[in-house]
Each structure stands twice: as C-alpha cells, then as structure tokens.
Amino acid sequence: MNSPPLTLSRSNAGGPALRGAVASWPAVKVLGCAIALLVAALVALPLASLARFALAGDAALWPHLAAYVLPVAAVQTALLLVGVATITAIAGAGTAWLVTTFQFPGRDTMLWLLPLPLAIPTYIAAYVYVDILDPAGPLQTALRGLFGWRVGADYWFPPIRSLGGAIFVFGFVLYPYVYLAARAMFQTQGAIFADAARTLGARPWRLMRDITFPMARPALAVGIALALLETLNDIGASEYLGVQTLTLSIFTTWLNRGSLAGAAQIALVMLALVAGLIAIERYGRRRQSYQLSAQDGRIATRITLKGGIAWLATLACLTPVVLGFFIPAGFLLRETILRGLLTGFDPELLRHTATTVALAACATAVVLLLGLAAAIPPRLVRLPFVRACAAVASMGYAIPGTVLALGLLSPLVAIDEAINWLSELMTGSQVGLVLAGSSAALVVAYAVRFQSIAIGFVQAGLARVSTEFDDVARLLGAGPLTLVRSVHLPLLRPALWGAALLVFVDCLKELPMTLLLRPLNVETLSTYIYQFATRGSFEEGALAALLIVAAGILPLIRIVRLAETTPGGPSAR
C-alpha cells in the first residue's frame, strides 16, 4: 500500500477486511437494505404505474412502429446521441482537463464561466439559435443584403433546424454535465500519478490519455450519460428543430393515436435500452479500480502555459461558454431591453421567481439526502439486492418528464386517498388532495427525476475513495455512522456540491413535469415562459428566462467557490 501502482489495478473492493466489517454490523445490513428499498420504491412506484398503463393495451402498435417509425427514429436518435456525446465529451472533459492541468490567461475566471450554460434551458437555446441563424434571422439577412443573394438560389447556409443543428444546440448547452463531473474527479486525482509520469518524461497529453482520463472514466460516464438522457428526454427542442426522435413517437402515440398504453410501452422499452447501455458501460470497467490511495493528498501543480499556446487554451475554454451561454443570454438580454420588459415589469414575476427558487431548493435538499441514502448502502452492505435498489433509484432520469408525471399521478393520489380515509376515520371529514394537488407533488416529482444525478455523482465519488479508508476507520473502532460522517462525506464534498448545483439548476429549468403537476394558480419561471413560447413569441418571456439564469448563477458562484476551495486531496482532512 505504500506506493500506489501507476496502472489501473484490480479492485481490492470487498477484500477480507471489509467483509469482516460488514459481518460484524448486522444492524447495518438490515438498515442498509431498508433504506435502499425505500429510496428505490419512490422511483419504482411511478414505473409500476406506467407498466400498468402499458399492460392495459395490446401490442398492435408495434408492427406500425417497426415498419414506418423506428427505421428513421432509431437512426436519428442514435446520431443525435453520438453527436451530443462527442461535443459534450470534448467540450466538457477537455476544458476540465485544461483548467486542472494548466495555468493560462483567464484560467481562474474560466472556473466560473464554464458551468454557466447549465442555466440556459435547452429549448430556449434552440429558439434563440433558430432566431439568429434561420433564413429570416439577422445573420442570413445581412449576408443577403451584403452580396445580393437570394435564399435557396445563390448560397448554402447550414440549416439550424436539422439534426446537425440539434447536435450543436444540445451539445453546447449540456456539456457542463460532463465538465462538472470531470472537474470534480480531476481535482481529487492525487499528484502522485502526475508526478511519477512526469518524472518518467511523459508529456501532459500522454498523461491525459493514459492516466487522467482513464482514471476519471466513472465520472465521465456519469456526466455523458446525464447529458444524453437530458437529450433523449427532450421533446420541445427536437420537434422544433425537426429531428425525429424516439421520444417524439411516444407523444405522437399518446396524443394523436390516443394510446396511453402504447406510449407507456415505448417509454418502458426505451428505459430498458438505456438501462442496458449503462449496464454495458459498467460491465466494460468492472475489473478496474479507480481508487485513490489513502496516502496521496497533494494536488498536482499546474503547468504554466506561455505565449500562443496559452491563448489557445483560453480560446478553447471560451468557445463553449460563448456558444452555450453568452450568445443565448445576450440574445435574451437584448430582447428584454428591446421589448421594454424591464420598464413594463410584470410584478407577478417576483412571485414566480420565489416559487421557483423555493421549489428547487427544497427538491435539491431532498435529492441530495436520497442520493446519499441510495448510494452509500451498497458501499457498506455488499449485497446484489442493495446494488439493484440503487440502480432502480436512478432510473427516473431515463423517462421523459411528462410520461414520468403521468406515472406519478396514480401513486400520489393513492396516498391522498389513504390520508382521506384516515382523516374520515379520525375527524369525520375529508381533506381532499393533500399531496397530488400541492407543491409537495412537484418536490416528489423532481426527487424521482433528478435522484440519479445525486446517485451518479456520489457513486463516482465513492468509487475513488479507497476502501483502505473504510478498513482503517474500522480498525480504529469507528461505527458505520462515524465512517460515513467522518470519512465518506468529507471526501464526497466536491461530488456533492457538483450534484447540488446540477439538481438545483435542473429544477429551476424543469418544464414538462411542472406543467402537469403544479397546483392551481402556481407558476414557475419555466411555465411562465412556456405560455409565450407556445404562442410563437418566446421573446416575451426573455426576462423570465434571464431570471432563471440569475437564480442559477448565484448558487453556482457559491458552489464553485466551495468546490474549488475544498481541499482536493483526500487526506487533507
């Protein structure tokens, strides 16, 4: 254990020391199982209610889908996902690697700027880019004015409303998922590998290829998976940009074919595919361990870049921020001013902002707790059942929001029925829909959907915490609570902050579930914007969109500061 191996080692997880630890904690076993089961049930209930919808119908839909829909939708969806994975991986992991490895002009500012596109809802970015790049947009109009061209006849311009356009929009808005996951991992990668490799004469890019990236694979996988699921679940932007995705066929089947059963069937098949892909990725790295040594606490010093290369690094980091944030946000700002949305300020917006922030904050707290509750038991109790529970608990993200909301309705109302039955019994009167008709429904919905973010981040974080820590803590007489509180939680801090930020901002932006499940008279900023968007004038909602951005930036700044000043080295505490 004195010198961690430079190459990836076989895992020592589940080694003798830990097995012994678990055996002597029978209460932990029971408790761990119970907690894991409870958290999984939260997601399993809506899934079960979707399964009930699916089983209520027959399979008549599938020959039609197989003949006319799937051949195109499967290819388009696959291309979209590959494209988005490529852009988010390069822009997200690449920039995270640059700011971690090098010192260059503006590097410290980049730490704040790089996550910013998170605050831009995808469909807003799609609207903005269509506005700018469409034939009637300012760019093409200017080109035509300048050269006397005519549309279609004299020049070719890449169409934004296309598969390529969708890849561009999704890629540059969603790359922060990968950036944050990668940054949290790179930050906790100790210096020892870097030092050893440098001593052996490895250049930075070699270090990146052979050590930094392979070691961050669990985190990269989580980040890319989140970005892809976000892409897969989108409905507004894909339809608007004219991409035929599998998700769109769910909605067509539900709304136009009048078959909720068919829609639920497609959604569940997609869920199975997604679960399969994630399982394959995990299987691919089953023999590898990504653990940090317990003794390597230093952070590798950054290499100072000079001259042209340094400015190239600045440019590389600035590009995704400009495309994913400054252009959309700038457009919104311009519309806000041009349309006099500030002078004619809608006072209702203040109330909507407060609602949005309160809901997001509440949901984030719940999600983090649930994420820990789902991800930590598998570490302490190494039973397949507990691992399966954590897997189920992270499935909410793989179901399109509206469909998930439909699945949530029945379980929520069932609980309300029980409450009414009890209340009738005790007080003789009924209380109505306590859960389904209130904001609590939204918090539950957000929790179900975004839990996987917290679980993913915590799991990726834990994968990098050596079981040596557990063993040592155990030898020193620490109980399971002490182990989690004094060892795991401090080491998980960067991952937790990253997850908190993502969940909070995701809740701020969330649209489909909020639309369907919110109580009477409650609007969030997203639903407020949506009213204008469906009317073909999303610019009227520009100020509300900026408020989402603002509400996202404040915690972002705080969390980036906390994450960046948290001692990166695992043994710093």
Added chain:
Amino acid sequence: MFNSISVGVRIAAALAATTIAGAAFAQSGEVNVYTYRETKLIQPLFDAFSKDTGIKVNTISASSGLEQRIKSEGEHSPADVLLTVDIGRLEDAIRAGISQPIVSPVLDKLVAPQYRDPEGHWYAISMRARVIYASKERVKQTAITYDELADPKWKGKICIRSGQHIYNNALFAAYIAKHGEAKAEAWLRGLKANLAQNPSGGDRETARDVAAGKCDLGLGNTYYWALMINGGPAQKPWAEATRVILPTFEGGGTHVNVSGVVLARHAPNKANAMKLIEWLAGEQAQHMYADINYEYPMRAGVAVNLTIAGYGALKPDPLPLAKIADNKKKAADLVDKVGFDN
C-alpha cells in the same frame, strides 16, 4: 444554500401554505379551471368574469395530460372546468370519462349543433382556421384548395411544421374523413414532395420562412398571422411579406378547429362552473376572444377582429368536428407511413 436554517424554515412554511391551499380549493365563490389555453392569454377573460360575478377563478395551464390528471385525481379532483384547444382533446376528455353533460338552454341557442357534443359533454366557444400564408411577391393566385397543395407546380415551395402537430393532425384527419384514406395518402405524398425543407419549427417560423424566401406557401393558423402583424417591429415584416388565403376542401369549406369547454364530472363548484361556461359564450367574452386572441367567435352577431376580417369571409367546412377526432389515429399513422416528417 443549505447552511441557513431560517431560509429552510421559510421555504418549508411557504410550501406548507400551498399544500394547505391545495386542499382548500373546493370553496364557494371560486371555480377551478384546468386549461390548455395559456393562462396569460385567457386571464383577461377570467378577470372580467370575476369582476362581473365576484367568483374567483383558479387556474392551471398545461400542454398535455390534463384529462389524465383529472382522471387520476378521481372524485377528489378540484377541477370544475376543462378548456381545450382541439377537437381531438375534447373527445379524449369525454372518452376518459371525466365529463358530465352541460345542461344549458342558453348555450344550445348560441352554439350551432355542429360545434357541440350531441349529449352536451362539450361546447365550442371559439374557432380558428388552418390557412395559407402566401408570399405577396411570388404568389399571384388569391384562391387555393388544400388539394392543390399536392400539385407538382409547388415543388420545393411549401413550408409546414411537423405533420404530427395537433394542428396538422386535425387537418389531415379532416381530409381523411372527407376523401378517404387512399386519396389522403396520395395527397400527403404529393404535399410531402412539395416541401422546401423537412417539417420543423412552428407556424411563426413558417411565416418567417415565406418572408425570407425559403418557400412561397406556408400552412398556419389564422391567429398567428394576426399576432405577428399586430406585434412588435421584429415580427411585423414577416406578416407584411405574406398574405393570408383561406383555402377550401374540394366541394367544401375551410378547415376549422375549435377551443371548447368541458364540465368536470366531479366538479366541486358546479354552479359556478356553469356560470363561467355560459359567461364564456356571452357577448363580452366573445368580443374578447375575437379581439385579444384573434379567434372567430362562436356567438352569432359578434364581429370578428378587423385583421381577421381582412382574410375574407370564412366558410367553415361542414364536416362534423367529431369526424375529425375519429380520424386522428389514421392521420398520425399516414404521416408516419409517407415519411412526412423525415
């Protein structure tokens, strides 16, 4: 964010307040409306209603799934009234079993039989038509049929949003109901062959594309064009570059769709709901539908907005709207079959 207990307490209190409020929506002097119309758009009507009657209107607006929500909520559902924007949605609501008959001699007199359910489960309260935005510069003809859109002379000259969007779904379903599936398939193939680009965007983008010269004809709803021409300086030029033509089916009229109203089966405030429903068909509300939303009022004697009147006299196709709802699935399947959106 989490280290301030007082913030947490305040948030919890706020949420508790909405929770309690959620349970207290079944009160006198209120009516609860689930609406597919955007709240912002319909709020002026509700404000006027509240001023008239003293009844407070609580709303929730969504784009899909409201009938499913009401169905799941069951007998505790606070929903009194469901407002929808598509005939298919109205029929969906009836099929979901969430409605009850609206018994109103007043409405029977105001709304023509074509625009209400024979059993009174829904009544239309406003109407829109699916029309052509034609380039003023490049299109000379002033009348057109829907059939003509498949004529090869328009090859590469037509723009349209997704064939699966409810506006187009209803139009295609109407075509099937009128001419049969085989003819509809040929028509859709012809229309697809004439498209300048893959279906995408919304009706507003369609107008933009015509204005920019990407295509000569676009399909859109009547009120989008009115919103643009009366809108800000950015969108006005798009409408100005185009002209609205009211197309017709061969041997028929223009395809119209309705926004309608449903009385929820377990409506806790039924009396107030009936007041609201009848009020929406009243003179003041119908004027507001015409002038704020740029829709065709259902009530005879209420004038359409001047912009809409400028399109010419609307001759709605006589096809019973229920037939459109019946053919929705066939239309969706055909759109897939001919690869309309691909």
